[in-house]
Amino acid sequence: MDDIVVVEELHFAYPPLMSGEEPVPVLKGINLRVRRGECLAIMGPTGAGKTTLCLALNGIVPHLTGGTFEGSVTVAGMNTRNHGPGEMSRIVGIVFQNPESQLFNMTVEDEVAFGPEGLGLPRNELRERVDWALRAVGIEHLRRRSPLQLSGGQKQRVALASILAIRPQVLVLDEPTAELDPLGRDEFFAALRELRAEAETTVIMVEQDGERVAEFADRVVVLVDGKVKLEGTPKELFSQVELVQEMGLDIPQVSELAHKLNQQWGTNFTFLTEEEALCKLSQLLEG
Amino acid sequence: MKAAIEFRKVWYWYEDSIPALRDVNFAVEEGDWVAIVGQNGSGKTTLAKHCNGLLKPKRGRVLIYGEDTNERRVEELARTVGYVFQNPDHQIFCPTTLEEVSFGLRNLGFSREEIEGRAWEALRAFGLEGYASKPPAILGYGLRRKVAVAAVYAMRPRIMILDEPDLGLDWGATKRLLENLNRLHEEGHTIVLITHNMKIAAGFSQKVLVLHDGEVLTYGPTRGVFKEIELLEEAALSPPQITRLSRRMIPCGMRGDSLTVEEFCEEYSRLVVRAKRASSLPR
């Protein structure tokens, strides 16, 4: 199992908004490695630098944003210092948070085809990729529709499909469901679940929802104020309830419950999912 | 005692003539904290916009403290009903945070001293004093949201409506915001919160109104509403994890209506003691 993403001593500050001001550092020494096929969750309070880190993975930081960049980011052997977003996007795809401003074509088909078109692929391969991506995400029936008329959940799935069509090796999801309603969220994660079952794409997801992290992530990294404060499996992380809550993170309610019960009874429960909690707790009562 | 907000047989449709609100009837008493939950497209925002006159019902009436909204302009109702929109960037435009928070007060015609006093009070209430002279537009998202809420709070409306205030905020910031709102609530303000975050609805509101397809499926005290599982499913919602867990443990003797982790823990512990199973707990 090799590391497909290697981030070493990454320091970054955006250029100051008004001349004469000091640049404000956003990333203050990030070291991160992601294994091929892994699903890594990035959690952290608003403003911790999660989005900036995502943008650093495909070269938007620093090529498009400017700013002071130190350290290195390498994905599948390509160093972002030497390759701009145009090239990096072929191996790192990002799905952003806002459904409206990442779709800009007239129909869903055109949207999904846009990425592969830029790769100069022959026409029959374009068609194949578009068909595959639409199927993978479950929106084939929306092919001819205008993205403007779709629901939030559908829009984000279109965004996902448009990135998948490029067939990146690493998929980065920057809080893709933050602005969706529960139904939209379920639809998106159902599509993601299917994808994970099918292909071994490496997924890096920035996610606030503790329950989703518990379900999907192999490993979690907690970013606070530009630094990695905590790392571990979801189980390891969510058992340190007080520490994690202090950082302002959302943990699954069952993990919180385990902690409270432990405090009261001196037990050593750790619950990650509803099922786990149900099993253990009902067992106890029934004896 | 007149109800703070009253909807009587309200119907509303947009130009495409599919009704967005169908025969909506309910009342919010002064001092209540009501959560309005429902999927996108269920009519939550449409309903909320009727509360401050941005939309006038096509049929039926909306009364704010007994006054029909049809007879009032939005700008007048702003004195009584504060509305915090979903996207803080739709409101922020001033060169400093202090000015931003004072904007509403200036519109309502308060005196210079009053404006300063209330603006600073609002900044303090949300921990924004340090940003008073900074341009709000360049602050981070969480801060911008706080500025937007503070700006409406400064106008001290008796009723505050917040449209998904937790959107894009981390849980820590959301809790802090809700605690601020709690303080307001304790001071007697009426709070109407639109959300589809069931944890917030369960943990903070006294009453919940469930909207689906423009219709009010149910409206009542939180605990009762969260028990009506089929109804929630119809509205494509599901109660928070802890409530779901407690429901699944009804066969074990739980009541099945825990709204928070604390409640569940208490109830469960009592059951353990009663069943004399304390000794068999894994240490």
Place this chain on the structure above:
Amino acid sequence: MIRTMDLSFDLYLERRSWLHSLDPRVKLLFVALSLSTLLLFNSLPVMACFLLAFHLILLSARIPWSRIGWIWSKMWPLTLLIFFLWPLFYPQGERVLLEFWRIRVTSAGLIQGLAMALRVNALAFAFFVLLLSTDQAKLVRGLVKLGLPFEWGLTLAIALRYLPLLYGAYTAVSEAQRARGWMVAKGSLYVRLKSYVPVLVALIITALRMMDNLSMALAARGFQPGAKRTYFRELKLGNADKVCLFALIVLFSALLTARFRCSFGA
């Protein structure tokens, strides 16, 4: 979630017709030729014929009368204006109908006025033939195929795509500010414009954020200006297109010959 109204400024009416399936390049040529030809002719019968022809084209493309009526409803103020004003500046001709002060209205003038009014309508209808039967994506694709640089086509397509979003943002911002007690001030134009500042500034900031997000989205899709692209939507000239092209060239050459050799319709 902002309720997105479908204000896509898209006149396109989806139908299955010969006109709709024509290659957009053929239709663009049609517009270009119509424009230049209409400007060269002056006589009333010619204008009327063009206008009639365009109507027939639209009807054969299954565009309903209601839509045609809608176009006329937008055009009639301008039409009437030209019809009334033109004779006032065209005093030639023998039969004088009206004379007062310095103004002479002749029957020739009236006829010319009508011709000019109809010309404007014919020009508009030529464009509508294109816009009603071609969706925006195909239109932009046609322009690019004709030589417009892809980046320009993309800019045009994105602009068309974002207009309704910007309008939606404008509505949302106005509502948000009104909810804070903001009103448009009464008074002089300057005072009224100045009172729009809260809405305009918030709107501009929102638009800038949208554009920022968009540029990142383009980068994330691997867009590189100038790079070699292939196209998902292919435009090939089919038989119907070739026939129409031929017909167009023949027809307009004939018209031009008639105009300049025989002074027809001057």
